[in-house]
Amino acid sequence: MLIKKNKYSELPENQVTDESLYLNRRQFINKSAMIAAVTALPKLAFANNPIPEPDYKELSQSPFSTDEELTPFDDITSYNNFYEFGTDKSDPAKYATNFPDKSESWPIIIDGECDKPGEYTYDDLIKPFTLEERIYRLRCVEGWSMVIPWVGFSLADLLKQAQPSSKAKFVEFTTLYNPQQMPGQQRQVLQWPYVEGLRIDEAMNPLSLLAVGLYGKELLGQNGAPIRLVTPWKYGFKSIKSIVQIRFVEKMPVSSWMRAGPSEYGFYSNVNPNVSHPRWSQTRERRIGDLLKRETHMFNGYQEQVAHLYTGMDLKRNF
Amino acid sequence: MLVSILKVSTFVLSLLPAVLLFYGLLTDQLGANPIETLTRDTGEWGLRFLLITLAISPLRLLTSWHALATIRRMLGLYAFFYACIHMLLYIGLDQFFNLSDIISDIVDRPFILVGFVSFIALIPLAVTSNKAMIDRMGSVLWNRLHSLIYYIAIGGVVHFYMLVKKDVTDPVYYIIILILLLGFRLYSYIRRTLFTAKNTSLHHSENK
Numbered sequence: 015m016l017i018k019k020n021k022y023s024e025l026p027e028n029q030v031t032d033e034s035l036y037l038n039r040r041q042f043i044n045k046s047a048m049i050a051a052v053t054a055l056p057k058l059a060f061a062n063n064p065i066p067e068p069d070y071k072e073l074s075q076s077p078f079s080t081d082e083e084l085t086p087f088d089d090i091t092s093y094n095n096f097y098e099f100g101t102d103k104s105d106p107a108k109y110a111t112n113f114p115d116k117s118e119s120w121p122i123i124i125d126g127e128c129d130k131p132g133e134y135t136y137d138d139l140i141k142p143f144t145l146e147e148r149i150y151r152l153r154c155v156e157g158w159s160m161v162i163p164w165v166g167f168s169l170a171d172l173l174k175q176a177q178p179s180s181k182a183k184f185v186e187f188t189t190l191y192n193p194q195q196m197p198g199q200q201r202q203v204l205q206w207p208y209v210e211g212l213r214i215d216e217a218m219n220p221l222s223l224l225a226v227g228l229y230g231k232e233l234l235g236q237n238g239a240p241i242r243l244v245t246p247w248k249y250g251f252k253s254i255k256s257i258v259q260i261r262f263v264e265k266m267p268v269s270s271w272m273r274a275g276p277s278e279y280g281f282y283s284n285v286n287p288n289v290s291h292p293r294w295s296q297t298r299e300r301r302i303g304d305l306l307k308r309e310t311h312m313f314n315g316y317q318e319q320v321a322h323l324y325t326g327m328d329l330k331r332n333f
Numbered sequence: 334m335l336v337s338i339l340k341v342s343t344f345v346l347s348l349l350p351a352v353l354l355f356y357g358l359l360t361d362q363l364g365a366n367p368i369e370t371l372t373r374d375t376g377e378w379g380l381r382f383l384l385i386t387l388a389i390s391p392l393r394l395l396t397s398w399h400a401l402a403t404i405r406r407m408l409g410l411y412a413f414f415y416a417c418i419h420m421l422l423y424i425g426l427d428q429f430f431n432l433s434d435i436i437s438d439i440v441d442r443p444f445i446l447v448g449f450v451s452f453i454a455l456i457p458l459a460v461t462s463n464k465a466m467i468d469r470m471g472s473v474l475w476n477r478l479h480s481l482i483y484y485i486a487i488g489g490v491v492h493f494y495m496l497v498k499k500d501v502t503d504p505v506y507y508i509i510i511l512i513l514l515l516g517f518r519l520y521s522y523i524r525r526t527l528f529t530a531k532n533t534s535l536h537h538s539e540n541k
Binding site: 093097203 | 364365366368369426427429434437438441442443444496498499500502
């Protein structure tokens with residue numbers, strides 16, 4: 015097999031991704047003698063795939079991007095919570111290989127309290143927007159985190175186009191419901207379709223991203239193809255995947271996880287080390303690739319951009 | 334001879350999950366979050382060995398293969414072995430040996446409390462598992478102490494059930510197996526007491 019040198023490293027925005035660093039990630043978790051002892055053990059096999067060829071080229075780099083070490087592509091695409099494809103973290107990569115069906119166009123409806131509702135195909139929807147790369151931290155409610163180089167555009171740009179009315183206090187997002195394509199939906203683990211929501215000012219915040227790719231590639235099924243939300247200051251489950259509907263509403267939407275466990279999952283679900291979840295203390299997190307946990311920061315380290323959204327709110331009650 | 338083959342193969346087979354996990358760790362095959370995989374899998378193996386240990390007596394009664402009794406202690410010790418690794422991973426890698434964090438975790442999270450208590454209760458059983466201890470304690474006291482395993486198994490299964498986020502399919506399998514194992518004991522207990530009661534009353538009437 016011909017092994018091509020990766021063009022990806024030629025892209026300016028990827029200078030943060032040192033490929034050799036990325037390929038030898040396990041050696042970079044040396045944080046204590048104990049870790050060093052473990053990582054010094056000989057590797058009997060080492061099966062890391064090269065970074066794939068980019069679909070998006072010449073992407074501009076967002077000022078919101080972090081310069082932290084990227085989580086390897088393999089990990090981002092093999093360790094997923096996407097219950098539509100099964101509840102095990104390896105299920106989505108297993109069962110979303112042909113998702114979405116490329117022979118059909120992906121419809122997205124934008125409706126509700128706005129002046130310019132519309133029905134789009136995915137291709138038409140994203141056409142007007144300039145894609146950029148944004149390297150965000152992702153913090154899962156389960157206590158692990160990643161650093162992901164998303165490709166996408168600002169959610170606010172799309173929402174403004176629809177001209178929300180004064181009644182649009184919240185934005186409700188819905189994932190595709192299709193038990194044939196999404197076998198996990200054949201069991202009522204959650205109420206399908208998956209629903210998430212943001213307050214309108216949260217949705218309009220410049221950090222809120224609609225992602226269509228990562229690592230310069232189109233999104234894979236397991237990561238929420240073709241289009242998904244990314245709100246990096248909130249726990250990962252807020253970043254709804256495979257969106258088919260965006261609706262402006264007056265009342266606070268009830269998300270799938272709020273319905274499943276109202277005492278465990280709140281509407282806001284901001285990353286907050288001071289508010290513990292009944293199952294997981296949220297004070298620390300394990301960055302994928304690390305052995306030991308690190309401190310979790312308020313709003314996942316995005317205080318500067320989003321803290322003002324919540325001034326005067328009791329975040330313990332509005333968890 | 335047969336007994337020693339049984340013992341050796343049990344020893345090797347029971348060690349296999351640990352060997353495979355260790356091999357998976359070295360070869361980077363435990364997924365993106367190997368620590369989570371290790372913690373989860375060792376916990377599950379601890380639970381499996383608890384249930385296997387509890388299955389020995391019913392199996393012996395059903396099959397009359399009494400040699401099974403010779404591997405029960407080893408299986409119980411394997412449950413303790415996997416539970417120890419599970420616990421060490423939690424204490425060391427999740428909490429980094431921080432006692433106050435561990436205590437607050439136990440206080441805040443009922444599933445941690447249940448798991449922790451179950452583990453602590455396993456320790457005296459492991460310590461008193463050898464023949465010398467049985468002789469020293471006497472079988473009545475020893476049996477009473479070791480009946481703790483029923484509560485430990487219940488605790489382990491409940492711990493698993495409580496920690497699962499939403500899909501409780503797996504813990505429910507363990508619960509069903511445990512109910513069958515405990516149900517068997519209840520059934521044979523009831524049968525035994527009824528039988529003895531009947532016998533004694535028969536005996537009484539004969540004496541009249």
